[in-house]
Amino acid sequence: MCPAGRDPHGADEGQATDARFAALLEDSAEELYEGAPCGYLSTLMDGTIARINATLLDWLGLDRDAVVGRMRFPDLLTVGGKLYHETHFAPLLQMQGRISGIALDLRDGDGGRLPVLVSSAVKHSDTGEPLLIRTTVFDARDRRAYERELLRRRRAAEEAQRRAEADRARLQEAMAALQQALLPPALPAIPGMETAAHYHTASPDRLGGDFYDVFPLDDRRFAFFLGDVCGKGPRAAAVTSLTRYTLRAAAVHDPDPAAALTTLNTVLHEHYGGDDPRFCTAIFGVLEPDPATGQVAVHLASGGHPAALVLRAGHHPGDGPNDGPNDGPDGEVGGSAEFLATPGGCLIGILPEARFVSAATVLAAGDALLLYTDGITEARTGHGAATIYGEQALREFVAGYASGPVDTLVHALTGLLDGFGEGLDDDTALLALGVQAPSQLPAA
Amino acid sequence: MTDVDILCRNNVTVTGNPHGRTVVLAHGFGCDQNMWRLTVPALAADHRVVLFDYVGAGRSDPSAFRAERYASLDGYARDVVEVCQALDLRDVAFVGHSVSAMIGVLAAGLAPDRIGSLVMVAPSPRYIDDEGYRGGFSAADIEELLESLESNYLGWSAAMAPVIMGNPERPELGEELTNSFCATDPDMARVFARTTFLSDSRDDLKGVRVPTLVLECTQDVIAPREVGAFVHRAVPGSVLVTLDATGHCPQLSAPVPTNTAITEFLSSLR
Incomplete structure (x- = not known):
């Protein structure tokens, strides 16, 4: 049973919680956008980058001025990514209005590659006209490493199986020859x-x-x-x-x-x-x-x-x-x-x-x-x-x-x-x- | 190989008006005949439309794949000629997208009686920059692309999904990821990629003897405008149309102007 009256201990805890919530509430939508743990990107329908958040700029090692209005989304991609974007990503996005979880590589400012997962959705006007494309970008380095490991293991398993089958075929051939010799x-x-x-x-x-x-x-x-x-x-x-x-x-x-x-x-x-x-x-x-x-x-x-x-x-x-x-x-x-x-x-x-x-x-x-x-x-x-x-x-x-x-x-x-x-x-x-x-x- | 074998090998489909001029629509690297789904309706009323998949793409017969045959664009061009022979097509208008535009040039050289005109959509006779030539890619770019294909980067191809997941009992998983659009066998795609991006067909352009339309886009990261201008200059008597379109696939991103340019060119032919 709780005692009546104030518990000084509980009051302190309540105040601390309030302070934390207040800090959260002060985290404006702008801050949420810029500092989100994923990349945000908005482009015009032709791919020209209209808006990009600080997180993604940081990953890319690029200045906002060099990007906004100057680069298209495919410009951020590796050559393979560009080709994939042109032949698959963009057509699918156009057809479906959205596309999600596509694995691509971004090219960062140092010429390195950043594996990412990209999702995009088209924003339409009230009359149904496509206005812009919103894109989120997730860091997929760990996942890519894991997938590569899976792929490597799978290849090794396939190779082992292929070898076993070849050995078996050779053995059968040898035994058939031996059988004939008898x-x-x-x-x-x-x-x-x-x-x-x-x-x-x-x-x-x-x-x-x-x-x-x-x-x-x-x-x-x-x-x-x-x-x-x-x-x-x-x-x-x-x-x-x-x-x-x-x-x-x-x-x-x-x-x-x-x-x-x-x-x-x-x-x-x-x-x-x-x-x-x-x-x-x-x-x-x-x-x-x-x-x-x-x-x-x-x-x-x-x-x-x-x-x-x-x-x-x-x-x-x-x-x-x-x-x-x-x-x-x-x-x-x-x-x-x-x-x-x-x-x-x-x-x-x-x-x-x-x-x-x-x-x-x-x-x-x-x-x-x-x-x-x-x-x-x-x-x-x-x-x-x-x-x-x-x-x-x-x-x-x-x-x-x-x-x-x-x-x-x-x-x-x-x-x-x-x-x-x-x-x-x-x-x-x-x-x-x-x-x-x-x-x-x-x-x- | 019988005619039927060839038609199965390349998953040939024939649609449109059987009495019209025959138009062959050829997809580029990384795609299949789905690439033309917004083009076919515009042509079908007045033209017989022939679609196909290169071996390794779409619903072609994977068992017909021969790495040595497809290590050069000539191998693909021979497939095109064989498809024309199997259907006994003559004087066709060959519409080739991307690398297929160059395959069409080679096929027209192999079988001049079969191919009577060319439409080259976003063509590039050479992707790598050279002295006095800007193809849009450095040798290092293309090496990176081929390397990313060879190591089966997921980043490159959604076709990797079924390879990794290996879920034959649940094919819908793979299908969902690849969106069943432009399905390409990854191993065969690697061969096609090497053939495509290391090719240099610039010298073949001047040998074109048929009416040719070159279609380029205002912004194309794969085939920049310098390349469109180069092709136009090199192909004798060709017509160049610059489409107000971004990307490398105007037939999808700007179907109306693309279809208009193609149909106007076709009606200008005798």
Whole structure:
């Protein structure tokens, strides 16, 4: 509760406040104009300066007499500012009657530059005639420095991003070249046979671990292999490289398929044993064409790899009414596809002693052998793990192409892979080896 | 490049009277075809009016920008000729503002059958002072201008606003600041600025063989009156009209006298 009567303390404070207000009231409009913390400027419509406050004169380092009636507003600007004034500022002001917050540079008396923010408005007469332009000028040195810093950072960020993208492109290019080096540039021509291959890379960022090759063993026989190294990236690629060279060298030494895989097993196990085990699955085989019959004997062995598919043409041209090698994907002409079972073979490189399963078959004219990696059979065709494409679906699909050339088959499978879209997230290698149908043989 | 590509590249618009004489209106540095919005209505009744944006300005196709092509005024002149060819224009009156006046001179030299007359609005064949010649700017002035452009001073260009703010999801912020008037790509504007302000086309003026109107303003900080007089003297048989206008853009600051001078010149042509 306040005591009645005067409080000497409070009275002093009140008087001081009154004095401060009085000082404010004595600050005339003229003083407010001249000493304002921003620049004021009034010009005629042609830009001639009619009035300017002391603050702005002080910033510019100019005398009033040298400015009023003698200079136009653009004369205060830098060359860039003049051009901007002529092409943007003045037209916009004319169009809109006002313009605000435009960043310009004033040229001061010493030839230096003063960054400012300028706002202008046109004063009109009662009849709507434009009379003069009122302009306020704010010192924008700090703001300009801040904006420049923002711009500098933004440029640095853009440059860093550009560099990162270039690095990434270079890396992808290097990896694509490396990937290509892991695959044969072209398959060798095998008399009486046709070959086709396809490699699908799941991601340009990652080196795939699938591999295949076909090469002559002697003047009669050819060897082939196809496999899948566990893992991805440069380390998997190194295993792929070692695997290819080992298999080719092993085949020269002993072309028996199980023996070649055993050699590979020993090399991988010794090389990658211990802390960083690396292993692969593969099918290695030998083709032995019989020029007398036109048939091709196949011996192969598998180390934990999905079973090869044997495509039987089912009949030969001249056997029935629906003749022709391209009777189409419907399989109505009796073409079929069966797995060449190689159950239970070991993964290669995981155990010091491994057992590999061998199998053999004979391909007649029009028949073919298809090797593939699990990228195709494990492609997702819906949501969840239960909806992978699967080996049976693959078998049924290729059966439709059993009586056609192998490049048609591989082309169809490539289309199938493309159709999986996002569902195909692994690399996939395909290798098809077909015996030419009699009609495909030259001068048959 | 097909005709359609060229018309898209330069955002060509054709308006006015299809049976009238064709007038091509060419904007100057830092602007776009909006510069002519007060001119078009005065011409449209009796003339076919062709407007376009130089590559890098307005709604031109930025992907068509080639720094080496536009490093000389010839590159811009070739664009003008290509636009005329794409529309199969002949004997057009080419109205060029500022640096475009000189581009028109070069285009008329490249394709005399296409360009039959010139209107040079606030022209300058050389901005930098030289011995016995006053262009209005010292070499240091122009260096400062180019430097301010190169360092992307905000002071120079409101087009900087979207560059700094980088607000593609809110383009209206940039638009508000640039007022969507005379939009210019800052990087391309730098090339155009260098080409424009370092150019010296004085020797090209005497080669003009078509009727020419030179329009100058009484007070123009970019192209002072000495320059207008120089151009008038150098172009054989040219007519000089001094507009009672301030600034470098009489078509905006004094549209009526500007339009009158242009239409009178056009009706004097056979």
